[in-house]
Structure formats: structure tokens, C-alpha cells
Amino acid sequence: MSIRKAVLPVAGLGTRVLPASKVVPKELLPLVDKPTLQYIVEEAVAAGIDEIIFVTSASKRSIEDHFDIFKELEQALERKGKRKELEELRRIRTMATYASVRQPEALGLGHAVLCAKKLVGDEPFVxxxxDDLVDPATPCLPRMIEIHEQYGGSVLSLFSVPEHEISRFGIVAVEETEPGSTTVKVNHMVEKPAVEEAPSDLAVAGRYVLTPDIFEILERTPAGAGGEIQLTDAIEVQAQEGRCYGLKFGGFGGIRYDTGTPLGLLTTSIAYALKRSDIAPALREYMRQALTEG
Structure with a gap:
């Protein structure tokens, strides 16, 4: 079965980027002139996804609005002859089908995914x-979907982290599927372990291909620390049953950006600006001057 749906959990409060995220959802903070979340939706669409499911909260209505029609603005752009801007707005709202569901309480990533159960149905999904952006030039989702089609289980995007960051991530124990392959079998997962308890230095990045039985597992997964239902705990069940694989993304040549902190948001915005032919020359000149004067 082809994968058609992507679940994007966007109900969080974004406390690491306050006060910018007090009124504007962190997912709509811009990288150059485009909201972070739009890059993620475009990544999904490029991988063949045609239905986007947002798991939102009461304070995130503007996310739905961004991907909806804004007649007054489109009419104003048409009157002014701004065809390029008009076409971009229309592209955003038509490049996929959008749906949303509320997460009534902040009960963890596993709970957020579970909220999308009825909209996903009985099919694999992404x-x-x-907080995680993948360079469009080196996407990982197409390869992850291929791995799912080959092995039939869930698939995780994995990357190596330095020792001092291990306790920030879900860490996995893996075995090779074949020598030298970037595809591995995931045997065990631990959520934010201490360094001495970590089974490896391979962390789960923010991309998952999940089989629909994950919902049944989540429904019987008890809440952990902080009263949250962890997606990691449910995937661990699949791993123990031999139904979980991973793509070592770093080895696949991919570039990952973390926009979950002020520094990460700033450096990612600079990286994306440097890819733009209309912005990069002036930005490089500004950076040279700033570094010289500094």
C-alpha cells in the first residue's frame, strides 16, 4: 500500500523560542520568507504524500489559516498584478489536502499521534x-518509504549524536541488514537515556514511517514521566517484535537542521538564505562586513 498521509504534531507551546512563540506558533516562525512548517509540508509532498494531518491545539488556529484560502489577500494581489505572489499563495493551499484534529491536553508525542487515529485509518503513514528540517537536496522520506515497502515494518530516521547530546533524544540499538548498508534493523529504543545507559549514539530524528498497529499499541501504552505517553515506548514494542527498521541518515548523505532553539532557528535561516540566488550574494557581503567589523 502506498503511503498517502503525513501526521504533523504541532500542538506544542514552543517554550524554547519564547517570547517569539507567545502569539505566533513556533512552526510559523520564518526561515527567510517562508514559515518553517511550510518547508516540512513541501518535503512531504515531494515524497508523494497528498494528505497532511495537523494535530493542533486551541492556540494554533493560524497554522490552519496559513494553508487555507485568504480571498481578500488573493483579490488584492490580483488587482495589483502581483501574479508571482498570487500563484505562490494558491500553490500553498492546493499542493495537498489538509485536515486537522485537536490535541486537548499536552500528553506527549505518542498521545498527539493517537489523536490522528480516525483521520489516518488502517494504513501506514508518516x-x-x-523542529527538524531536512535539506530538500538530500531528502530522507523517499528512501524511508522504500525501506518500509521492502521490509513491511515501521522505519525511523537515525543520525549520530555527540555524547553530550545523547540524553536529549530517543536512542536505538541496531543491527545491520547487510554489510555497509545505511538500512538497519532496530532492536531496542530508550527515550533520553543517560550516557552510560545509551545502547548507541544513534538518535531518532523527527521523521517516522509507522504501520497502523501503532495506534493499538499507543492505546495500551501507560503514561511515563510527566504523565506523557511516549511514541518511543510504542515503537519499542514493534522493535521487540522485529518490526522496526532505520535509515542512518548521516550515512545516506542527508543534512538535518534543528529549528527548536533560537540559535538553531537563526543558523537554519542563514543556511536556507545562502541557497537563494536572489539573497545569497548580499547576505555573504553583509556577513563579511560584520565579521570584519566584529
């Missing part, structure tokens, strides 16, 4: 986290 989960994409809003």
Missing part, C-alpha cells in the same frame, strides 16, 4: 516533527 510522522514529521516541526
Amino acid at each position: 510522522v514529521m516533527l516541526g
Whole structure:
């Protein structure tokens, strides 16, 4: 079965980027002139996804609005002859089908995914986290979907982290599927372990291909620390049953950006600006001057 749906959990409060995220959802903070979340939706669409499911909260209505029609603005652009801007707005709202569901309480990533159960139905799907961006030139989702089609299980995007960051991530124990392959079998997962308890230095990035039985597992997964239902705990059940694989994304040549902190948001914006032919020359000149004067 082809994968058609992507679940984007966007109900979080974004406390790491306050006060910018007090009124504007962190997912709509811009990278150059485009909201972070739009890059993620475009990544999904490029991988063949045609239905986007937002798991939102009461304070995130503007996310739905961004991907909806804004007649007054479109009419104003048409009157002014701004065809390029008009076409971009229309592209955003038509490049996929959008649906949303509320997460009534902040009960963890696993709970957020579970909220999308009725909209996903009985089919494999993708989960994409809003803090993680993947360079469009080196996408990982198409390869992850291929791995799912080959082995039939869930698939995680994995990357190596330095020792001092291990306790920030879900860490996995893996075995090779074949020598030298970037595809591995995931045997065990631990959520934010201490360094001495970590089974490896391979962390789960914000991309998942999940089989629909994950919902049944989540429904019987008890809440952990902080009263949250962890997606990691449910995937661990699949791993123990031999139904979980991973793509070592770093080895696949991919570039990952973390926009979950002020520094990460700033450096990612600079990286994306440097890819733009209309912005990069002036930005490089500004950076040279700033570094010289500094």
C-alpha cells in the first residue's frame, strides 16, 4: 500500500523560542520568507504524500489559516498584478489536502499521534516533527518509504549524536541488514537515556514511517514521566517484535537542521538564505562586513 498521509504534531507551546512563540506558533516562525512548517509540508509532498494531518491545539488556529484560502489577500494581489505572489499563495493551499484534529491536553508525542487515529485509518503513514528540517537536496522520506515497502515494518530516521547530546533524544540499538548498508534493523529504543545507559549514539530524528498497529499499541501504552505517553515506548514494542527498521541518515548523505532553539532557528535561516540566488550574494557581503567589523 502506498503511503498517502503525513501526521504533523504541532500542538506544542514552543517554550524554547519564547517570547517569539507567545502569539505566533513556533512552526510559523520564518526561515527567510517562508514559515518553517511550510518547508516540512513541501518535503512531504515531494515524497508523494497528498494528505497532511495537523494535530493542533486551541492556540494554533493560524497554522490552519496559513494553508487555507485568504480571498481578500488573493483579490488584492490580483488587482495589483502581483501574479508571482498570487500563484505562490494558491500553490500553498492546493499542493495537498489538509485536515486537522485537536490535541486537548499536552500528553506527549505518542498521545498527539493517537489523536490522528480516525483521520489516518488502517494504513501506514508518516510522522514529521516541526523542529527538524531536512535539506530538500538530500531528502530522507523517499528512501524511508522504500525501506518500509521492502521490509513491511515501521522505519525511523537515525543520525549520530555527540555524547553530550545523547540524553536529549530517543536512542536505538541496531543491527545491520547487510554489510555497509545505511538500512538497519532496530532492536531496542530508550527515550533520553543517560550516557552510560545509551545502547548507541544513534538518535531518532523527527521523521517516522509507522504501520497502523501503532495506534493499538499507543492505546495500551501507560503514561511515563510527566504523565506523557511516549511514541518511543510504542515503537519499542514493534522493535521487540522485529518490526522496526532505520535509515542512518548521516550515512545516506542527508543534512538535518534543528529549528527548536533560537540559535538553531537563526543558523537554519542563514543556511536556507545562502541557497537563494536572489539573497545569497548580499547576505555573504553583509556577513563579511560584520565579521570584519566584529
